[in-house]
């Protein structure tokens with residue numbers, strides 16, 4: 429949203445190619461671990477459902493996919509019969525600690541929502557609130573088959589530590605905005621602390637062009653260039669934001685960012701609801717990534733992003749949920765369905781935005797933006813999920829991509845990140861404690877509010 433720091437915004441995610449990508453070089457851990465063999469699983473290839481395949485994982489990589497693969501000595505075996513393997517999703521825009529604020533304030537106009545509810549609560553957040561809010565968010569991501577997320581919020585070190593403890597992969601931005609100048613000062617040391625970590629990819633998160641001065645944004649660019657880091661930013665979320673730029677600077681936020689040299693393949697531009705056709709082609713020309721957050725934009729009545737125009741222009745469009753205070757969950761299954769349906773209506777044809785196209789936004793486009801070698805293929809990172817096929821909404825076996833986009837209502841039962849099993853047959857170790865701690869942190873926060 430326009431003046432909220434982290435609620436619902438417009439962004440585009442930046443990442444380069446899935447091979448030779450810098451971030452991927454960091455992910456060479458766990459090579460000492462025993463191999464893992466997933467036996468007899470189903471998977472999708474070019475839209476077709478292939479059955480009874482094996483997936484062999486060694487360390488943090490998928491090393492082979494085929495029939496009757498042999499496990500190595502000491503291999504851990506997972507029975508994949510009756511299950512569908514999908515590559516892990518990347519939720520390309522979150523404020524994960526805000527999961528703690530889910531349901532706290534809904535159905536309000538933007539400014540009262542921010543001023544009366546969200547900002548006073550955010551001002552009281554402590555490191556422990558962030559830690560348990562992030563862990564609560566991680567539980568949800570794991571249960572939705574999301575193996576990586578792209579975050580922007582306060583206390584990035586705490587977010588990174590909690591994420592590592594949970595075993596997820598994440599891009600974590602040190603947020604920057606002018607109201608708190610120390611955040612710009614803190615961002616580069618944060619990047620230095622985490623650069624090279626096998627799971628955490630530190631990034632820079634200038635909140636938006638309307639909350640950061642030109643001088644701040646030029647420093648952000650300098651830092652991002654120096655570290656080859658992602659710039660994660662809300663862009664053109666509301667009509668007011670764009671009108672303000674046109675009035676004061678004579679250019680749109682997208683043109684302004686280009687003028688500052690920030691439009692490039694490392695930019696994750698979130699929201700991008702209010703774009704001109706020229707903006708779309710400029711984003712494409714500069715190879716910037718756009719992160720669409722349809723549900724959040726609808727809930728806050730910000731508008732509908734022009735995805736058809738963006739994709740026609742050749743922009744790499746990905747999907748994110750935004751924070752749970754404006755969505756209110758972190759599910760990309762829901763995000764895929766709503767995005768498809770809304771875009772069909774925006775362009776007045778059910779033929780627009782097929783299930784296959786939407787699936788591409790949530791998977792391959794996100795991997796490209798993240799510059800991570802992900803997907804169900806040999807050599808890719810072992811980030812994947814298994815879905816129980818014996819669920820009524822996945823029956824009959826007509827078109828599995830359609831089911832995943834349009835009818836999925838649960839059933840992710842195993843989630844693996846970097847070769848480690850984080851959830852097995854629906855069980856996440858430590859979940860009960862996290863739920864209890866999150867509840868207590870929320871009660872403490874709201875008690876203080878009187």
Ligand SMILES: [Zn+2]
Pocket residue numbers: 429434435436437438521522523662698750751
């Ligand atoms: Zn946001």
